[in-house]
Amino acid sequence: MGNKKIIPIGPYHPLQEEPELFKLYCDGEIVRDIKWETGYNHRGIEKLSESKTFDQVFFLVERVCGICSTSHPFAFANCIEEIANVEIPDRAKYIRSIIGEMERIHSHLLWVGLAGHFLGYNTVFMWVWKYREPILDLFEIITGNRNSYAMFKLGGVRRDIPNHLIPSIRKILAEFIPKLDLITGAVMDDPVIHARTKGVGVLTKEDIIDFAAVGPTARASGVAIDVRKDDPYAAYPLVNWKVITAEEGDVFAKTEVRLLEMYESVSIIEQCLDKLEHIKEGEIDVKVKNVPEGMGTGHAEAPRGEVFHFMITDGGYTPVRHKIRAPSYVNIATFKKSCVGQTISDATISLAAVDPCYCCTERMAMVYDYFTKKPLMGTRELLKLSHEKTENIRRRI
């Protein structure tokens, strides 16, 4: 590396919400090389999965990532249902797709907000996160949780979306569209955002293919891959929608792809709701007696790209080997191309552009009295508060 200066970002740094360490080797203002260390929160989930029954693995993989907490159960369901050769009921297919698309909306909004924050444009951050709240409320109404929804199970879904809720869901989505228009307009027409993101962190089509990158990162460079279209699952082949792509491969193109994808997601949810109204309530799962010996591959399109699960079973109750590949695993490696040659100030947004997710969800909350140091609230009290809040939201709609 010669006598280049090293600028460290991380392991704990306000730029990213999760621990990782980037070492930018700089020559003046220009980044000449980048190295990174990850693995700060490696939890051995693949190994842990080998000690869980198939029903428990759903809850385990939900905790791989807090933001895409449906994508992993989705890919796992595709994988295990391929081994067990199960066809799930139509109603479950539509519910799965609705949850998957709602997750895409909230995750893309989260990214757009953070991107605004990284650029020093905190108005975008405040607005976008404010308008993300109704989507999270919608999750709470349907599933009872803002995150980690526990909706998926082997052979279907665990909760139905009752038909009497559908008008309220439509109303929330209808109110969301003008806000999305506002955000899209604010981002796409702003000269400052253009100046900061156009031509920055460019990934060419060849880079994408070489690094095997996926998701909006690939689609923004003109590589039109989307598991929902290429290897359709759940209700995606039953509704009309299109894959959004851009050609430029810079940060602006990635933003554009994500913003326009949200419109497609809303359209998919609305079409699924139309179909749900005509299917009998309650038929949301089939019984699966056992999972035979075999091998299965399942993938699903998460907000960040393809989530891939591979499993080998031996006819028992637990997996023999369970391989999980999250999209950031392949997308983060592209930093070598997107950051080198940029200035330090542009490197930060280039790092953020692939929407990296280092998978951390471990947490526990306890509220202590400041003076007596005695715990005021533990799990039970917080859970009670949470249930009351969900009921409040349900009453409000």
Next chain:
Amino acid sequence: MNPEIKNIIEDLKEKFDPEILNITEKNDKRVTVDIPGKAIINISQYLYHDRHFRFIIASALETKKGFEIYYHFSFDRTGLIMNLHVILPAEKPEIESLTGSFEGANWIEREMHEILGINFLNHPNLEKLISQGNWAEGVYPYRKKPLS
């Protein structure tokens, strides 16, 4: 079966005849091809460069037969996932690295080296990926002791 997929499988059989040990077609979109370890470079290059497959990831595990690696490739236009399956001997698990063909194999080979102790020949940098500096040398957490 999609004629394009059929054509690929026929081509594969024709081009690499003695090296293709077995082809299992689980359904229209899931195909597993058993190959010897030494054929991995040629066949993966054929899939990646000539047929424009996308490399998804590789999964490794230890079994009674030794170390098994499944290289997962996707042919996105048709939704086909092709698994190239190799078995490496337990006493000397080593195979050529695919990083010469595509950069996407870099991290996963480092990871497989780290968790199972498989050696990837000609890999540019086999440093640890997920447990830098906080795991004992020569201890491989994903190894099993298969029942004899």
